[in-house]
Amino acid sequence: MQSTIEQDIQLKENIFHENRQLFNLVTGFWRSMAIQMAAKFDIARYLANGKQSSQWISHQVGLHDETLFRVMRALAVSGVFIDEGNGEFSNSSLSSLLLDTNTRNIVLLESNPLQFKVWLKSEDYLMKGYSTTSGQEYWNELVSNPDYETLFANAMHGLTRPSFVKRSDFSAFETVCDVGGSQGWFMEEILKNNSNIKVGINFDLPSVIELKQKQRPNNDARAKDVSGSFFESVPEADCYTMKRIMHDWNQNDASKILQTISKAIKPNGKVYIYDFIVDKSNKMYDVSVWYDLHMLNVGGGKERTEQEWKELASLSGFIIDEFKFGELIILSKK
Ligand SMILES: C[S@@+](CC[C@H](N)C(=O)[O-])C[C@H]1O[C@@H](n2cnc3c(N)ncnc32)[C@H](O)[C@@H]1O
Missing domain, CATH: 1.10.10.10 (Winged helix-like DNA-binding domain superfamily/Winged helix DNA-binding domain)
Known part of the structure; x- marks a missing residue:
């Protein structure tokens, strides 16, 4: 013994x-x-x-x-x-x-103590769930700190793969709106690759758009910045892109965002969501399940499986047209 x-x-x-x-x-x-x-x-x-x-x-x-x-x-x-x-x-x-600047920007964000701070609520979530939390708190805090906002926007840019735009078909659209587009990098890339688009709107919270206009004024005449909240209204368009937006929000809030879009979308319009599609059959290490936990801590968000994407679309008056490349979900109105 x-x-x-x-x-x-x-x-x-x-x-x-x-x-x-x-x-x-x-x-x-x-x-x-x-x-x-x-x-x-x-x-x-x-x-x-x-x-x-x-x-x-x-x-x-x-x-x-x-x-x-x-x-x-x-x-x-x-x-x-x-x-x-x-x-x-x-x-x-x-x-x-x-x-590599992009990699360094991602490292600077993800290892930042402010990112760690959101995990301090983990125990609370585990005990009580997240239904009482509003993800908006995190974004309000972020935009009240311009250094953090810049760090965040730079890292998001680093995470943007040019293949997202190259593999997406924008040929049928005249007006495209990037919802929660931050510093406008993604819209810039979309416009660069699609001369058919007449108007490309970068939509985000007022303080984000203000910072964007100071730091990165548009030099493409087709590009427009519009500020507002996607819980209230979004500009009219025939295609809405949302990159790393829906995973920030719980089912109820994510559905509200889609419902706001539903009111403004032109007939036959599409919504292109760029987010992870969690593959439950994949027992190997998959970064999406760690992001799933991070999004939970950021404010009740989640990464979704195909089934969960279908449920969200249906709850919001949309149907899924297609899942593409494991990271693009295409929706149209029911
Ligand atoms: C994870 S970031 C994604 C940014 C960008 N789409 C990208 O991938 O680089 C989420 C964005 O949603 C914006 N956001 C948060 N709440 C919002 C609201 N109520 N209305 C509009 N934008 C909002 C944030 O300011 C931030 O730019």
């Missing part, structure tokens, strides 16, 4: 030595914050031409020598940077990814 002390020691050893996978999961936020620091101070950039000492980097950036060494040493153990010995480091395949 093992004594309690022996059992205790063994438990600790299991967690800290033998079961590294569990340890890495449990302490994920340590790694997340260390990567946030590396991305924020663009450390990978200083290694782009080969190995350097952390001390040299800290002098270039204006950081504390010993602390930067300790951050890089810990990240190297997790595969971010390579520890070359004698206080020198080089880029690993992971830290090299931070040299």
Whole structure:
């Protein structure tokens, strides 16, 4: 029989030595914050031409020598940077990814403490569900902090795959409205690829549109910015795109957004939703189920399976025409 002390020691050893996978999961936020620091101070950039000492980097950036060494040493153990010995480091395949602006923007957002903050409500959700929460709180908080809003918009742009536009057929439409279009990157891409479109509207909350007009004024005469709330009204159009919008909202709110669109959509119009389609048969690691939890914490949102998309469409007076590429859902009015 093992004594309690022996059992205790063994438990600790299991967690800290033998079961590294569990340890890495449990302490994920340590790694997340260390990567946030590396991305924020663009450390990978200083290694782009080969190995350097952390001390040299800290002098270039204006950081504390010993602390930067300790951050890089810990990240190297997790595969971010390579520890070359004698206080020198080089880029690993992971830290090299931070040299890409889009990837760095996504990392800067997803490892940001403000993103972590929304998870503090997890226990509440687990105990009581999310029906009393309004997802709008998160967006109101976001738009009241222009630095966070810019960080968010840059990351969203980083997540936009040009293939979304290239694979979508806009040939039948004159007016397209991107609902919740943020800084207008997506509409810009749509207009660039579709000369048939006469008007391309980027629709978002007033403060988002205000920021967009300051930072990214339109230079395509067909592009228009319109502000408002998709719970009240949206401009008339014959195609509505919504990229990473519906997953922010619970079934009731998501349905309200579709009902607002239903009032403004022109005859034979379409709604193009760009969101994950959760594949329940997929037992492998699938990022959509982690995003599903993140969206829940952001304010009661969710990622949906085909069946759940069908239910949402039907609840809102729409039918699903097609599921495409695992990430595009095309709807028309019932
Ligand atoms: C996840 S972001 C997606 C942004 C953009 N579609 C993209 O993929 O880059 C959600 C967007 O919805 C906007 N939003 C939130 N509440 C809104 C409302 N009530 N009316 C209009 N837009 C809203 C936010 O400001 C934000 O730009």
